[in-house]
Amino acid sequence: MELKGRRSKHLLRELLSADDIRTSIETICQYPARQSVNFLFSFFYDKEELIKWRAIAAFGRVVSMLADQNMESARVIMRRLMWNLNDESGGIGWGSPEAMGEATALHPGLADEFSNILRSYIRPDENFLEYEMLQRGVIWGIGRLTQIRPENLPQTDAYLYPFLKSRDAYHRGLAAWALGNLKSLAAATSLARLVQDKNEILFFNNLQLKPVTVGNLAKKALINIQ
8 A cells, every 4th residue: 555645644643643553553564665754754743742752663663674675775764864964954853863773773784884873973073963952862862772782882881971961851861771771880870870860851662652750760770780
């Protein structure tokens, strides 16, 4: 079945809104990948936070499956994410680093090729993104990749440490999560200082969007490290 026009976008939005999101993602994966990806991109800008995150999860699954069938087609889509984060694109790139993290987490070949690019967005000596809201997405993307493939991001710890002291609660909480996934012993002292941080963020994990405190993420990170 092809996806075309407003009716198809409405259909995908209904799927992303359904209670059983796992089944919905399986359904989305039945459609032609390059068509569904175009619609999923549009949901990265959705005003409803849960729709945005579910679209990112579906995107990662679709691109991962596409990479199994046609790696070059998957590369083209990943480069589109990179272009969205380029100043020359004229846009902001909402959802692009998160989608990059999701796709690389789900596919080893994409991880091998694009993990360093994802990390480059928090490296001051490379493609560091200045906009704090986009930094949130990059840190989540790194956390998602390291949740499954920490070996793809060695020596990333040092670039995450500054975010533990950020004034932004999302930076602190997501960096704590990522450092826990990396089992960063060097971060343990800084993470311990965050355990009492009661600031709350909305955290997308295991296809669920839930409020969680920075302190709780720091505690779990310390458990992972130990």
